[in-house]
Amino acid sequence: MPVQRLNHAVLFVRDVERSVAFYQEALGFRVVMGGKGAAFLQASGSANDHDLGLFELGAHAGPSGAGRTTVGLYHLAWEVDTLEELERIAIKLAEMDSLVGASDHSTTKALYAKDPDGLEFEVSWLVPADRLTEETLKARSGIKPLDIAKEKARYGARTRGGLGVSVPA
16 A cells, blocks of 8 residues: 555754744644643644654754755645635745745745744645646746746635645545
């Protein structure tokens, strides 16, 4: 039986309380369980036991060298249902000075941000399978700047993304 999806991610952070506050404010996660130096968070639309685990290392912990001096995880990607939600999150991440990029990958529309420890993550909306065209599929190897207003006009602000791709149609 093949793997179906990522169930949860676990991150080592300097300060659990600071990271919990960030993920709550930026992405609407809620704490479902916690203890000294650890917290387990759930995304608002999730039925998972938890989607993100956080373990505290303390203020002495150095920055991640992944991708610069060591191997390691580049980023996690969280999926949203609508372009309207992607836009709301883009505004919130910009207000928090966390947004570091926004890209149009043709089949996905993506925001890139960093958490308080500098760990990068992606928030994306996936073009529904019934809206994919030959042109869209051919263009996915290219990356363009993301224009959310243009994409909302093209696909609709409340069109559910990922249908037939990451979500059963």
